[in-house]
Amino acid sequence: MWVEKTKTGKYKYTERYTDYMTGKIRRVSVTMDKNNPSTKKLAQQALLRIIEERQNEQPEEVQPLTLWQLVEHYRAYQKQSVKESTYRRNFYQCKALLGILGADVLVENLTANYIKERFLHTGEAFSTLNERRIRLIALLNWGYENDYIADVAYLRKFKPFKDTTHREKIQDKYLESKELTTLIRGIEIKKWQQLTRFLVLSGLRIGEALALTAADLDMYNKVIHVNKTYDANNRSVGTPKTLCSIRDVYIQPELEPICRDLLLTAKLESMAYGVRTPLLFFNRNGNHINPFSYNKYLRERSEKLIGRRITAHTLRHTHASMLLASGVNIETIARRLGHENSKVTREIYLHVTEKLTERDNDQIRQAKII
Incomplete structure:
Protein backbone atom coordinates (compact mmCIF):
# COMPACT_ATOMS: atom_id res chain seq x y z
CA MET A 1 0.00 0.00 0.00
CA TRP A 2 1.18 3.52 -0.70
CA VAL A 3 -0.16 6.98 0.00
CA GLU A 4 -0.23 10.13 -2.12
CA LYS A 5 -1.28 13.64 -1.14
CA THR A 6 -3.99 15.04 -3.41
CA LYS A 7 -4.39 18.62 -4.60
CA THR A 8 -7.19 19.14 -2.11
CA GLY A 9 -4.90 18.32 0.82
CA LYS A 10 -6.36 14.88 1.47
CA TYR A 11 -4.54 11.55 1.24
CA LYS A 12 -5.15 8.80 -1.28
CA TYR A 13 -4.30 5.26 -0.12
CA THR A 14 -3.76 2.78 -2.98
CA GLU A 15 -3.24 -1.00 -3.07
CA ARG A 16 -2.55 -3.41 -5.94
CA TYR A 17 -4.00 -6.91 -6.28
CA THR A 18 -4.17 -9.69 -8.86
CA ASP A 19 -7.61 -10.37 -10.31
CA TYR A 20 -7.97 -14.15 -10.10
CA MET A 21 -10.41 -14.25 -13.05
CA THR A 22 -8.12 -12.50 -15.51
CA GLY A 23 -4.69 -12.67 -13.88
CA LYS A 24 -4.31 -8.93 -14.42
CA ILE A 25 -2.94 -6.46 -11.86
CA ARG A 26 -5.60 -4.04 -10.69
CA ARG A 27 -5.70 -1.10 -8.24
CA VAL A 28 -8.11 0.04 -5.55
CA SER A 29 -7.93 3.23 -3.51
CA VAL A 30 -9.62 5.16 -0.68
CA THR A 31 -9.23 8.81 0.28
CA MET A 32 -8.70 9.82 3.91
CA ASP A 33 -8.34 13.17 5.64
CA LYS A 34 -5.15 12.36 7.49
CA ASN A 35 -1.92 10.44 7.09
CA ASN A 36 -1.06 8.87 10.46
CA PRO A 37 -0.73 5.30 11.81
CA SER A 38 -4.39 4.96 12.85
CA THR A 39 -5.65 6.36 9.53
CA LYS A 40 -3.33 4.02 7.63
CA LYS A 41 -4.79 1.09 9.54
CA LEU A 42 -8.34 2.16 8.71
CA ALA A 43 -7.41 2.69 5.05
CA GLN A 44 -5.78 -0.74 4.84
CA GLN A 45 -8.89 -2.42 6.30
CA ALA A 46 -11.10 -0.55 3.83
CA LEU A 47 -8.92 -1.55 0.90
CA LEU A 48 -8.95 -5.21 1.93
CA ARG A 49 -12.77 -5.16 2.08
CA ILE A 50 -12.97 -3.64 -1.41
CA ILE A 51 -10.56 -6.22 -2.82
CA GLU A 52 -12.46 -9.07 -1.20
CA GLU A 53 -15.76 -7.81 -2.57
CA ARG A 54 -14.33 -7.52 -6.06
CA GLN A 55 -12.76 -10.97 -5.95
CA ASN A 56 -16.09 -12.43 -4.88
CA GLU A 57 -17.98 -10.71 -7.66
CA GLN A 58 -19.51 -13.12 -10.15
CA PRO A 59 -18.47 -12.57 -13.76
CA GLU A 60 -21.01 -10.77 -15.87
CA GLU A 61 -23.59 -13.03 -17.42
CA VAL A 62 -22.54 -14.09 -20.91
CA GLN A 63 -24.75 -12.56 -23.56
CA PRO A 64 -26.49 -15.04 -25.89
CA LEU A 65 -24.25 -15.82 -28.85
CA THR A 66 -25.56 -15.93 -32.40
CA THR A 164 -26.11 -44.43 -50.98
CA THR A 165 -24.85 -47.88 -50.13
CA HIS A 166 -21.16 -48.64 -49.79
CA ARG A 167 -21.17 -50.64 -53.03
CA GLU A 168 -22.91 -47.85 -54.97
CA LYS A 169 -20.46 -45.22 -53.78
CA ILE A 170 -17.16 -47.07 -54.04
CA GLN A 171 -17.65 -48.45 -57.54
CA ASP A 172 -17.65 -44.93 -58.97
CA LYS A 173 -14.36 -44.01 -57.30
CA TYR A 174 -12.06 -45.77 -59.76
CA LEU A 175 -11.86 -46.94 -63.36
CA GLU A 176 -11.86 -50.46 -64.69
CA SER A 177 -8.92 -51.43 -66.88
CA LYS A 178 -10.96 -51.17 -70.10
CA GLU A 179 -12.38 -47.80 -69.07
CA LEU A 180 -8.89 -46.47 -68.36
CA THR A 181 -7.57 -47.61 -71.74
CA THR A 182 -10.55 -46.04 -73.54
CA LEU A 183 -10.12 -42.78 -71.65
CA ILE A 184 -6.39 -42.39 -72.27
CA ARG A 185 -6.72 -43.16 -75.97
CA GLY A 186 -9.52 -40.63 -76.23
CA ILE A 187 -7.64 -37.73 -74.63
CA GLU A 188 -6.65 -35.53 -77.56
CA ILE A 189 -4.47 -32.95 -75.79
CA LYS A 190 -0.94 -34.33 -75.39
CA LYS A 191 -0.21 -32.51 -72.10
CA TRP A 192 -3.45 -33.77 -70.54
CA GLN A 193 -2.78 -37.30 -71.76
CA GLN A 194 0.72 -37.22 -70.24
CA LEU A 195 -0.65 -35.91 -66.96
CA THR A 196 -3.38 -38.57 -66.92
CA ARG A 197 -0.87 -41.38 -67.49
CA PHE A 198 1.42 -39.95 -64.83
CA LEU A 199 -1.34 -39.64 -62.20
CA VAL A 200 -2.72 -43.13 -62.76
CA LEU A 201 0.75 -44.73 -62.67
CA SER A 202 2.11 -42.76 -59.70
CA GLY A 203 -0.98 -42.34 -57.51
CA LEU A 204 -0.06 -38.72 -56.74
CA ARG A 205 -2.69 -36.14 -55.86
CA ILE A 206 -3.21 -33.54 -58.57
CA GLY A 207 -1.79 -30.78 -56.32
CA GLU A 208 1.31 -32.88 -55.58
CA ALA A 209 1.89 -33.52 -59.28
CA LEU A 210 1.53 -29.87 -60.30
CA ALA A 211 3.98 -28.77 -57.61
CA LEU A 212 6.73 -31.09 -58.92
CA THR A 213 9.93 -29.69 -60.35
CA ALA A 214 12.12 -31.55 -62.80
CA ALA A 215 14.61 -32.09 -59.97
CA ASP A 216 11.95 -34.00 -57.99
CA LEU A 217 12.10 -36.80 -60.56
CA ASP A 218 15.20 -38.67 -59.39
CA MET A 219 15.72 -41.00 -62.33
CA TYR A 220 19.02 -42.32 -60.95
CA ASN A 221 17.43 -43.63 -57.73
CA LYS A 222 14.08 -44.18 -59.47
CA VAL A 223 11.97 -42.17 -57.00
CA ILE A 224 9.73 -39.11 -57.12
CA HIS A 225 10.32 -36.76 -54.19
CA VAL A 226 6.90 -35.61 -52.97
CA ASN A 227 7.31 -32.82 -50.43
CA LYS A 228 4.96 -30.03 -51.52
CA THR A 229 1.57 -29.36 -53.08
CA TYR A 230 0.08 -26.65 -55.28
CA ASP A 231 -2.92 -24.79 -53.86
CA ALA A 232 -4.79 -23.49 -56.90
CA ASN A 233 -7.26 -21.42 -54.85
CA ASN A 234 -4.47 -19.31 -53.40
CA ARG A 235 -1.98 -19.86 -56.23
CA SER A 236 0.69 -20.94 -53.80
CA VAL A 237 2.89 -23.94 -53.06
CA GLY A 238 2.75 -25.32 -49.53
CA THR A 239 3.35 -28.43 -47.51
CA PRO A 240 1.46 -31.63 -48.41
CA LYS A 241 -1.81 -32.67 -46.80
CA THR A 242 -0.22 -34.56 -43.88
CA LEU A 243 3.24 -35.58 -42.68
CA CYS A 244 2.61 -39.01 -44.21
CA SER A 245 2.20 -37.27 -47.55
CA ILE A 246 5.89 -36.32 -47.57
CA ARG A 247 7.35 -39.38 -49.24
CA ASP A 248 9.44 -40.89 -52.03
CA VAL A 249 7.34 -42.67 -54.63
CA TYR A 250 9.07 -45.52 -56.43
CA ILE A 251 9.26 -45.16 -60.22
CA GLN A 252 8.28 -48.63 -61.40
CA PRO A 253 9.24 -49.82 -64.91
CA GLU A 254 5.82 -48.89 -66.33
CA LEU A 255 6.12 -45.34 -64.96
CA GLU A 256 9.75 -44.74 -65.96
CA PRO A 257 9.21 -43.99 -69.69
CA ILE A 258 6.40 -41.57 -68.79
CA CYS A 259 8.75 -39.70 -66.44
CA ARG A 260 11.47 -39.50 -69.07
CA ASP A 261 8.95 -38.29 -71.63
CA LEU A 262 7.76 -35.59 -69.20
CA LEU A 263 11.31 -34.37 -68.57
CA LEU A 264 11.98 -34.17 -72.30
CA THR A 265 8.67 -32.39 -72.94
CA ALA A 266 9.43 -29.87 -70.19
CA LYS A 267 12.76 -28.99 -71.83
CA LEU A 268 11.26 -28.68 -75.30
CA GLU A 269 8.30 -26.57 -74.14
CA SER A 270 10.58 -24.35 -72.06
CA MET A 271 12.55 -23.52 -75.21
CA ALA A 272 9.45 -23.20 -77.39
CA TYR A 273 7.70 -20.84 -74.94
CA GLY A 274 10.88 -18.92 -74.17
CA VAL A 275 10.49 -19.39 -70.41
CA ARG A 276 12.77 -20.65 -67.66
CA THR A 277 10.97 -22.64 -65.00
CA PRO A 278 11.89 -25.56 -62.74
CA LEU A 279 8.32 -26.92 -62.95
CA LEU A 280 7.56 -30.25 -64.57
CA PHE A 281 4.03 -29.19 -65.58
CA PHE A 282 3.63 -25.57 -66.64
CA ASN A 283 1.71 -23.28 -68.99
CA ARG A 284 3.01 -20.96 -71.72
CA ASN A 285 3.97 -18.36 -69.10
CA GLY A 286 6.01 -20.87 -67.13
CA ASN A 287 3.48 -20.88 -64.30
CA HIS A 288 1.56 -23.72 -62.66
CA ILE A 289 -1.10 -25.44 -64.72
CA ASN A 290 -4.66 -24.74 -63.59
CA PRO A 291 -6.02 -28.01 -62.12
CA PHE A 292 -9.59 -26.79 -62.61
CA SER A 293 -9.04 -26.63 -66.37
CA TYR A 294 -7.66 -30.18 -66.35
CA ASN A 295 -10.52 -31.50 -64.22
CA LYS A 296 -13.08 -29.80 -66.49
CA TYR A 297 -11.52 -31.42 -69.54
CA LEU A 298 -11.32 -34.79 -67.77
CA ARG A 299 -14.98 -34.68 -66.74
CA GLU A 300 -16.13 -33.82 -70.25
CA ARG A 301 -13.97 -36.43 -71.99
CA SER A 302 -14.79 -39.21 -69.51
CA GLU A 303 -18.51 -38.57 -69.85
CA LYS A 304 -18.25 -38.81 -73.62
CA LEU A 305 -15.86 -41.78 -73.71
CA ILE A 306 -16.96 -44.03 -70.83
CA GLY A 307 -20.36 -42.64 -69.91
CA ARG A 308 -19.57 -41.12 -66.51
CA ARG A 309 -17.73 -38.12 -65.15
CA ILE A 310 -14.49 -38.56 -63.26
CA THR A 311 -11.91 -36.26 -61.67
CA ALA A 312 -8.16 -36.39 -61.20
CA HIS A 313 -8.74 -38.01 -57.80
CA THR A 314 -10.47 -40.91 -59.54
CA LEU A 315 -7.13 -41.66 -61.20
CA ARG A 316 -5.48 -41.87 -57.76
CA HIS A 317 -8.10 -44.39 -56.63
CA THR A 318 -7.66 -46.25 -59.90
CA HIS A 319 -3.95 -46.54 -59.13
CA ALA A 320 -4.80 -48.10 -55.76
CA SER A 321 -7.34 -50.50 -57.25
CA MET A 322 -4.92 -51.72 -59.93
CA LEU A 323 -2.23 -52.42 -57.35
CA LEU A 324 -4.73 -54.20 -55.11
CA ALA A 325 -5.90 -56.37 -58.01
CA SER A 326 -2.24 -57.23 -58.65
CA GLY A 327 -1.88 -58.51 -55.09
CA VAL A 328 0.11 -55.62 -53.58
CA ASN A 329 -0.23 -55.34 -49.79
CA ILE A 330 -2.73 -52.73 -48.54
CA GLU A 331 -0.30 -51.05 -46.16
CA THR A 332 2.31 -50.82 -48.93
CA ILE A 333 -0.20 -49.02 -51.15
CA ALA A 334 -1.25 -46.72 -48.30
CA ARG A 335 2.37 -45.67 -47.78
CA ARG A 336 2.83 -45.11 -51.50
CA LEU A 337 -0.28 -42.93 -51.62
CA GLY A 338 0.75 -41.03 -48.50
CA HIS A 339 -2.43 -41.96 -46.63
CA GLU A 340 -2.40 -41.10 -42.93
CA ASN A 341 -4.34 -44.33 -42.47
CA SER A 342 -5.39 -46.98 -44.96
CA LYS A 343 -9.18 -46.53 -44.51
CA VAL A 344 -9.74 -45.27 -48.06
CA THR A 345 -7.49 -47.98 -49.47
CA ARG A 346 -9.40 -50.62 -47.49
CA GLU A 347 -12.73 -49.36 -48.85
CA ILE A 348 -11.48 -49.84 -52.39
CA TYR A 349 -9.89 -53.17 -51.41
CA LEU A 350 -13.20 -54.57 -50.17
CA HIS A 351 -14.96 -53.71 -53.39
CA VAL A 352 -12.12 -54.97 -55.61
CA THR A 353 -11.98 -58.22 -53.60
CA GLU A 354 -15.72 -58.74 -54.05
CA LYS A 355 -15.37 -58.21 -57.80
CA LEU A 356 -12.45 -60.62 -58.03
CA THR A 357 -14.44 -63.21 -56.07
CA GLU A 358 -17.37 -62.80 -58.46
CA ARG A 359 -15.03 -63.23 -61.43
CA ASP A 360 -13.45 -66.33 -59.89
CA ASN A 361 -16.88 -67.81 -59.21
CA ASP A 362 -17.91 -67.19 -62.82
CA GLN A 363 -14.82 -69.02 -64.04
CA ILE A 364 -15.44 -71.95 -61.70
CA ARG A 365 -19.13 -72.01 -62.70
CA GLN A 366 -18.19 -72.46 -66.33
CA ALA A 367 -15.50 -75.06 -65.66
CA LYS A 368 -16.31 -78.75 -66.17
CA ILE A 369 -14.42 -81.02 -63.82
CA ILE A 370 -16.12 -84.37 -64.51
Missing part, protein backbone atom coordinates in the same frame (compact mmCIF):
# COMPACT_ATOMS: atom_id res chain seq x y z
CA LEU A 67 -24.32 -18.46 -34.92
CA TRP A 68 -22.79 -15.61 -36.93
CA GLN A 69 -20.80 -14.43 -33.88
CA LEU A 70 -19.56 -17.96 -33.20
CA VAL A 71 -18.49 -18.34 -36.83
CA GLU A 72 -16.57 -15.05 -36.63
CA HIS A 73 -14.67 -16.28 -33.52
CA TYR A 74 -14.01 -19.62 -35.25
CA ARG A 75 -12.69 -17.96 -38.40
CA ALA A 76 -10.38 -15.70 -36.41
CA TYR A 77 -8.93 -18.76 -34.67
CA GLN A 78 -8.56 -20.74 -37.89
CA LYS A 79 -6.91 -17.81 -39.65
CA GLN A 80 -3.99 -18.26 -37.25
CA SER A 81 -3.98 -22.03 -36.89
CA VAL A 82 -4.64 -23.76 -40.24
CA LYS A 83 -3.32 -23.66 -43.79
CA GLU A 84 -4.79 -21.03 -46.11
CA SER A 85 -6.45 -23.70 -48.27
CA THR A 86 -8.12 -25.27 -45.22
CA TYR A 87 -9.23 -21.85 -43.97
CA ARG A 88 -10.74 -21.03 -47.36
CA ARG A 89 -12.62 -24.34 -47.55
CA ASN A 90 -14.02 -23.97 -44.03
CA PHE A 91 -14.87 -20.31 -44.67
CA TYR A 92 -17.30 -21.25 -47.42
CA GLN A 93 -18.65 -24.25 -45.52
CA CYS A 94 -19.46 -21.96 -42.58
CA LYS A 95 -21.03 -19.46 -44.97
CA ALA A 96 -23.32 -22.22 -46.21
CA LEU A 97 -24.20 -23.20 -42.63
CA LEU A 98 -25.17 -19.60 -41.84
CA GLY A 99 -27.50 -19.65 -44.82
CA ILE A 100 -29.05 -22.98 -43.83
CA LEU A 101 -29.51 -22.44 -40.09
CA GLY A 102 -29.79 -18.66 -39.97
CA ALA A 103 -27.05 -16.19 -39.02
CA ASP A 104 -29.10 -14.73 -36.14
CA VAL A 105 -30.12 -18.02 -34.54
CA LEU A 106 -28.90 -18.30 -30.93
CA VAL A 107 -26.35 -21.07 -30.62
CA GLU A 108 -27.64 -22.13 -27.19
CA ASN A 109 -31.10 -22.69 -28.69
CA LEU A 110 -29.98 -25.09 -31.40
CA THR A 111 -31.40 -28.60 -31.24
CA ALA A 112 -30.75 -31.76 -33.21
CA ASN A 113 -34.28 -31.69 -34.62
CA TYR A 114 -34.03 -28.05 -35.75
CA ILE A 115 -30.70 -28.66 -37.48
CA LYS A 116 -31.94 -31.80 -39.21
CA GLU A 117 -35.10 -30.10 -40.50
CA ARG A 118 -33.16 -27.10 -41.81
CA PHE A 119 -30.64 -29.39 -43.52
CA LEU A 120 -33.36 -31.44 -45.22
CA HIS A 121 -35.14 -28.26 -46.29
CA THR A 122 -32.18 -27.41 -48.57
CA GLY A 123 -32.93 -30.37 -50.83
CA GLU A 124 -29.20 -31.06 -51.17
CA ALA A 125 -27.85 -34.58 -51.69
CA PHE A 126 -27.28 -36.55 -48.50
CA SER A 127 -23.57 -36.82 -49.29
CA THR A 128 -23.36 -33.00 -49.33
CA LEU A 129 -25.40 -32.70 -46.14
CA ASN A 130 -23.10 -35.16 -44.41
CA GLU A 131 -20.10 -33.00 -45.33
CA ARG A 132 -21.89 -29.96 -43.90
CA ARG A 133 -22.77 -31.97 -40.79
CA ILE A 134 -19.09 -32.71 -40.17
CA ARG A 135 -18.18 -29.02 -40.40
CA LEU A 136 -21.07 -27.96 -38.14
CA ILE A 137 -20.10 -30.48 -35.47
CA ALA A 138 -16.49 -29.29 -35.65
CA LEU A 139 -17.65 -25.68 -35.29
CA LEU A 140 -19.94 -26.35 -32.32
CA ASN A 141 -17.41 -28.58 -30.55
CA TRP A 142 -14.83 -25.83 -30.96
CA GLY A 143 -17.30 -23.39 -29.42
CA TYR A 144 -17.84 -25.74 -26.48
CA GLU A 145 -14.12 -26.31 -25.93
CA ASN A 146 -13.53 -22.55 -25.90
CA ASP A 147 -16.40 -21.75 -23.50
CA TYR A 148 -18.63 -20.05 -26.06
CA ILE A 149 -21.25 -22.80 -25.67
CA ALA A 150 -22.39 -24.43 -22.43
CA ASP A 151 -23.46 -27.80 -23.83
CA VAL A 152 -23.40 -29.69 -27.13
CA ALA A 153 -24.62 -33.09 -25.90
CA TYR A 154 -27.57 -32.88 -28.31
CA LEU A 155 -25.15 -33.39 -31.22
CA ARG A 156 -25.10 -37.11 -30.37
CA LYS A 157 -28.68 -37.21 -31.67
CA PHE A 158 -27.74 -35.55 -34.97
CA LYS A 159 -26.90 -38.71 -36.91
CA PRO A 160 -25.44 -38.86 -40.44
CA PHE A 161 -27.96 -38.93 -43.27
CA LYS A 162 -28.30 -42.31 -44.91
CA ASP A 163 -26.30 -41.99 -48.07
